[in-house]
Amino acid sequence: MSAPTNVAAPPLPISEKAVATPKKKPYPFWLGGVAATIAASITHPLDLTKVRLQASGDKRMVESIKKTVRTAGVRGLFDGITGTWMRQMSYSLCRFWAYDESKKIIGAGPNAPAWKLPVAGCMAGGIAGIIGNPGEIVMVRLQGDFAKPPEKRFNYKHCFDALFRMVREEGASSLTRGMAPNVFRAILMNASQLASYDFFKAELLKTRFFKDDIYCHFTASFAAGTVATTVCSPADVLKSRIMNASGPGSSSTLKVIRHSMQTEGPAFMFKGWLPAWSRLQPTTILIFLTLEQLKNLVDWSRTRGFAL
Template identity: 35%
Template sequence: MAVPVNKSQRIPRWYFGGVASAMAACCTHPLDLLKVHMQTQQGKKSLFFMAKKLFKSDGVLGFYNGLSASVLRQLTYSMTRFAVYDVGRKSRTKDGRNMPFYEKVALAGTAGAMGGFVGTPADLVNVRMQNDVKLAPEQRRGYKNGFDGLYRVFRQEGVAKMFSGATMATSRAVCVTGGIATFLTMPLDVMKTRMMNAPPGTYKSILACAKDIAVNGPMGFFKGFMPAFVRLGPHTVLTFMFLEQIRMNFGDDPPAAAGT
């Protein structure tokens, strides 16, 4: 007679984290979009002003511009980050070994760096699709979806452009964790967004991008802070809520249960 399986003991698969993050992104995408709009605009305009302007021009659906690219980013960036950390943790804790704190930090940083790099092309397309509505009709890129955007960037601008802003994205991914990280990584996030959204040849280096942002003073490096900060909490909570449900309903049974 089969023994009923305790769902709470089921083991997650390596890709569950990426799926859960993609589901959370569907809920928090409007805040991410407003963050990008604030980061790419010159001058000082409030979050309320940007939201009102977007609603008037594109309605409610305007807040979901670039959603396919946002999901694709989570399925590359977050999936890699969760997978690398999970595989590394299992490797370092086999035979009942406990990981010391410094190993956890090092592994988390490595996983974040790899995820940030792998997710850069989708992040670039995500930024462009979110910002398209702000441009004049003749200047819009008009990507149909995330995959179409990746293909067109590859074909029209080359592989190197697909990884524009990779340094900033990787550095940010290493650092970002918790509310204080939003403040610490905001300058990196602003520069990443600017470099990804800029036409080819706009910035010759990271320093050139930083100088352009600094024209409006040091606060230019913190544009979009409020929507980024407000988004981080719900996104993190929703990710782990979805992850827990996916694990309990679709995870692998423990070895003892699987063998009964």
């Protein structure tokens, strides 16, 4: 009996290279803004104290907090919270989106040179600083109002009242007050905070002690917060003083610098560093921990067949 001639040959093994790996979908553009809003809401009392230290004659963080509680109660620690929300959902939302897009434009991928990360941060900071400037002014004014004498207060009800009254009483150009130092600070912030977080996270993952989990995210964000506070302090002080000014000609950057140098010396550029670090450090940690968890939530939702 002859052997069959039409026996089918066994299927050839499929090469791994022939299997197309599905490209991961980008995360929603608003994740960074939501993460920043959650973090800023928790750390608002520290941010409030930092602004009042920079804009008033208060000398110490603890004394400033006690003064706020004494004059306005515990609720006073959350003065201007609506301004914080407006600022985060404009400036922070924009900066995270622009940072991711900037990394794509200049090719700042996982194996790219480290210098591309701060370049992408600078690009994002310039865009976000301009778009978020009105929200920044509203936040600073709402937070700093009760540190002023009653006759000099703006007495805004909430963020939208502040926005409308600024346009009506001071003109639309008031929304650009302090834009130069604000954009400069935004560039420094994103180049130092976002870029350094990506850098530290990548370096930690190269070691055998860390994997992509909450411990790695915490360590990288802690380092990023310290770097960002130190780099941004001078521009942050100038921004707060200029945005709180209300008289004609009082918002001149050079005038503010000259007056501050004459009365306080170069050390004024780092006034409020400790409360700034105390506020930015937990904020940075909370932002990135929240952002990473939101990304995990988006990944989980996609595996279940729906998208957030």
